[in-house]
Amino acid sequence: MFDFSILTNRVHELLISSMSEGLAIFVECILVGVFILIMYALLALILIYMERKVCAFFQLRLGPTRVGKWGLLQLFADLIKLFTKEIISLKSSDKFLYGVAPFIVIVASIVTFSCIPISKGLEILDFNVGVFFLLAASSTGVVGILLAGWGSNSKFPLIGAMRSGAQIISYELSVGLSILTMVVLMGTMQFSEIVELQSTGWFIFKGHLPALVAFVIYLIAGNAETNRGPFDLPEAESELTAGYHTEYSGMHFAFFYLAEYLNLFIVAAIASTIFLGGWMPLHIPGLDGFNAIMDYIPGFVWFFTKTFVVVFLLMWIRWTFPRLRIDQILSLEWKYLVPIGLVNLIIMVLIVVFGLHF
Amino acid sequence: MNEKSYIGGILHAVSSLLTGMKTTITIYFRKKTTEQYPENRAELKMADRFRGSLVMPHNENNEHKCIACGLCQNACPNDTLEVVTEMIETADGKKKKILTTYKYDLGSCMFCQLCVNACPHDAITFDQTFEHAVFDRQKLNRVLNHEGSKVIQTK
Numbered sequence: 001m002f003d004f005s006i007l008t009n010r011v012h013e014l015l016i017s018s019m020s021e022g023l024a025i026f027v028e029c030i031l032v033g034v035f036i037l038i039m040y041a042l043l044a045l046i047l048i049y050m051e052r053k054v055c056a057f058f059q060l061r062l063g064p065t066r067v068g069k070w071g072l073l074q075l076f077a078d079l080i081k082l083f084t085k086e087i088i089s090l091k092s093s094d095k096f097l098y099g100v101a102p103f104i105v106i107v108a109s110i111v112t113f114s115c116i117p118i119s120k121g122l123e124i125l126d127f128n129v130g131v132f133f134l135l136a137a138s139s140t141g142v143v144g145i146l147l148a149g150w151g152s153n154s155k156f157p158l159i160g161a162m163r164s165g166a167q168i169i170s171y172e173l174s175v176g177l178s179i180l181t182m183v184v185l186m187g188t189m190q191f192s193e194i195v196e197l198q199s200t201g202w203f204i205f206k207g208h209l210p211a212l213v214a215f216v217i218y219l220i221a222g223n224a225e226t227n228r229g230p231f232d233l234p235e236a237e238s239e240l241t242a243g244y245h246t247e248y249s250g251m252h253f254a255f256f257y258l259a260e261y262l263n264l265f266i267v268a269a270i271a272s273t274i275f276l277g278g279w280m281p282l283h284i285p286g287l288d289g290f291n292a293i294m295d296y297i298p299g300f301v302w303f304f305t306k307t308f309v310v311v312f313l314l315m316w317i318r319w320t321f322p323r324l325r326i327d328q329i330l331s332l333e334w335k336y337l338v339p340i341g342l343v344n345l346i347i348m349v350l351i352v353v354f355g356l357h358f
Numbered sequence: 359m360n361e362k363s364y365i366g367g368i369l370h371a372v373s374s375l376l377t378g379m380k381t382t383i384t385i386y387f388r389k390k391t392t393e394q395y396p397e398n399r400a401e402l403k404m405a406d407r408f409r410g411s412l413v414m415p416h417n418e419n420n421e422h423k424c425i426a427c428g429l430c431q432n433a434c435p436n437d438t439l440e441v442v443t444e445m446i447e448t449a450d451g452k453k454k455k456i457l458t459t460y461k462y463d464l465g466s467c468m469f470c471q472l473c474v475n476a477c478p479h480d481a482i483t484f485d486q487t488f489e490h491a492v493f494d495r496q497k498l499n500r501v502l503n504h505e506g507s508k509v510i511q512t513k
Binding site for chain 1: 368375378379381382383385386388390391392394
């Protein structure tokens with residue numbers, strides 16, 4: 001298994017040899033930042049293309065086919081279009097909040113994105129309360145959504161933002177509970193250790209039924225967190241035109257759009273890190289030859305494969321189920337997911353206490 | 359288990375959601391219905407009942423079935439058709455009305471098929487062509503009977 005920390009250490013030594021340590025760290029921060037932004041933009045493009053194709057296939061269509069081979073250049077065309085569009089400022093909106101809202105959403109999304117371990121040695125933010133930090137960073141996005149709704153000074157965005165706020169704050173609880181269930185099993189909150197612990201088997205297999213239940217709850221709640229169907233009522237087209245980003249145009253709109261897709265990726269990436277082993281190859285205890293072969297596949301390939309499988313699962317769910325009403329969403333959360341999550345947590349604690357897991 | 363109970367409701371919900379997901383995944387792998395139109399012009403298959411434009415079929419002897427009765431012209435709601443006739447005297451001395459030109463204005467046709475239904479001899483029908491765009495409206499005025507064609511003589 002290739003360790004990327006060899007590469008990053010070599011870059012560090014190279015920089016230190018030619019400049020002071022403080023400057024070297026500053027340069028490294030810039031390099032990492034640029035790397036994150038490029039990854040972010042590329043993943044957003046891939047996800048939007050994938051969404052359009054998957055959506056089309058579920059509706060017996062072909063999706064984009066005209067621009068480039070299989071419509072691959074469609075996204076770049078869309079991107080150029082978004083760049084050239086005017087950013088409209090509204091007459092009676094709160095200019096400051098209206099302007100700052102998309103940046104809060106996208107910064108929250110980028111900070112969360114940088115918590116995810118991509119491959120061995122490729123962790124950007126990795127410390128002992130990583131899971132906490134991730135949950136905290138991902139929930140700041142809702143502030144941006146609420147500000148966007150409030151600052152637009154228009155009724156559709158405001159209703160959309162309020163719905164979004166109610167929904168995200170409720171489902172945060174289920175995300176927290178399902179991850180807490182896994183933290184009980186894992187015994188650590190550091191992402192690099194979480195992945196390392198799964199070298200003897202992924203947690204979804206190690207944790208028996210409670211892990212599976214936690215995985216399902218996490219997927220449902222994570223889907224709701226990202227405001228995607230069937231929980232897309234903050235931006236329900238038929239009722240609210242586009243919800244909280246109705247009044248936005250140009251790149252400000254694109255920030256919301258990118259953040260939405262990257263949040264989808266982040267939810268899938270966390271699901272694959274915590275439940276499906278992240279970049280850790282599939283290891284079956286006892287089959288050493290098989291494990292050795294699996295180790296030849298690089299970690300980031302495993303990570304992206306698992307993540308995109310989960311992304312496909314979420315898209316499958318999105319294009320299958322009809323949108324829920326607000327009361328149905330809240331009753332699903334408070335009457336079903338939270339009680340089941342709590343019971344699940346107790347079962348997991350019992351399993352860990354009596355050592356019944358693998 | 360009772361669907362109205364808490365646990366039963368959850369199990370019922372999960373099973374019905376899985377049914378929905380099974381349905382959509384079969385659709386995902388089904389052949390797509392989109393027609394890649396300009397590229398697939400050669401193998402494009404229109405629906406059987408598609409009405410492209412009005413035509414008058416002629417047989418190999420350049421003969422059609424139109425007896426110039428004018429019922430199609432009367433049936434047409436848009437004055438799209440004009441049946442121009444002349445009276446001739448046949449060899450045995452009878453007077454007979456024959457077709458000289460059958461004028462059809464594609465631009466005002468609404469493809470209602472009333473003319474085809476009115477025709478007692480099935481002389482006219484709709485074909486499957488649909489690429490009718492032209493730059494000059496005059497080009498939409500068509501003459502359906504071929505040059506020098508005659509009506510089929512039935513014994």
